[in-house]
Amino acid sequence: MSLPKIMAAFVAVLFLTMPFHGYTQSKAGFVAGSVAGVQTIVTSAAIPIVFDTFFIPKTLRVDYFLAGDASTEDVFFSGMKQEPYWGGPHKNLTDPFEYGTYRYSAYDSSTNKKIFSRGFSSLFQEWKGTDEAKKMKRAFPMVAVMPFPKHTIRFVIEKRSYQTDQFEPLFDRFINPSDYFINRESIHNIRSSKIKDSGDPDNHVDIAFIAEGYTTLEMDKFRNDAKRFADYFMTVEPYSQNTQQFNFYAIESPSDESGVTIPGKDIFVLTNIHSSFYTFDMDRYLTTFDTKSIYDIAANVPYDAVFVLVNSKQYGGGGFYNHYGQSTVDHNLSLIVSIHEFGHSFAGLADEYYNSEITYSGMYNLKFEPWEPNITTNVNFQSKWKKMVAEDTPIPTPRDPKYAGVVGMFEGGGYLSKGIYSPVMDCRMKSNEAPGFCPVCKDAIARMIQFYCE
């Protein structure tokens, strides 16, 4: 998902850094935590899965490619790795949200019990809607991460069908944890620091900031930038009400050259993870296809979410649910862009704007509710934020100044001006001018924070 067009300026504030080294990963079981003012998650998994029965606190990473064209899609297995930390929750192993165009799951092979699942999004699904995908096939590298299993699992990747809105299997294989083809090579050790330490990674949100486009001589700048972005995240509601739930890491992955590639301006810069502007020929759309390098770097810390900080003054970013987010650091809107993109990558929020110069054909089937919590097709508004709309607010709600700041159901959102509705007239997921996230987005973010902290 991309970011809104630029309209206004924003002044950033610099903070000092607090370097710190070394992490411990608790092998103890789940410790209950709570998040103030957050709704309880309604989970479909009635019987809790005990982490220590099925997993050890390391990561199993499965590498694969999502490949195809506008009308076909396939998964090509690429490899497996064991990585040293597991930063994710020990309690919430299966995903209660049902967000994401895709989902991967692990089933205990002896009982067929689902023991882990996560929804996610990809750059491939957006590319499928472009004209290029009507003419050629293309492959996008992907990774799936989960706690390292103790026993053989069945690993499944599913895709949500456009026609039926149901998940359908794309890939399926057994993984035996003692398989010697699970790569156990050491990770590339990269210097990192914990820039905010609230406690045990098991029951906190652990955000790994990855340096992109910073040379070894620019790591003081990166540490300052990472601290500046972490501090900013913690000022934005609802993160600001939950600051004690967050750990932040700065991973000082050095690039050979400073800056980032901008193909449309004939600028090519050799960086860590090969980020580039002009994704799908949109000048401000900054992404990377090199997902494996992102996760190779992230493996240095126990993470829940990875966010790439790109050393550039250009306006740009990108974010994909449960995959990665990124933004530049030195544009005057960079902080706002980063929190917007993190809304995509961390909380599965949709873009609420509908004036995009790119329309991804076939992204939303208007016969169904989109999976994102902050847009609706009004097919089942009850399942979204209807309970947050006051009785005297008309549905749909006119885009009239008298409804500014009011929660309603405003036509326009998800790149479409008709057929998809947003919760408010303006939100951080719609524009850079919005005062912040709307109540519906705040609620969705707060539920995601709670998910990682229980």
Ligand SMILES: [Zn+2]
């Ligand atoms: Zn919103």
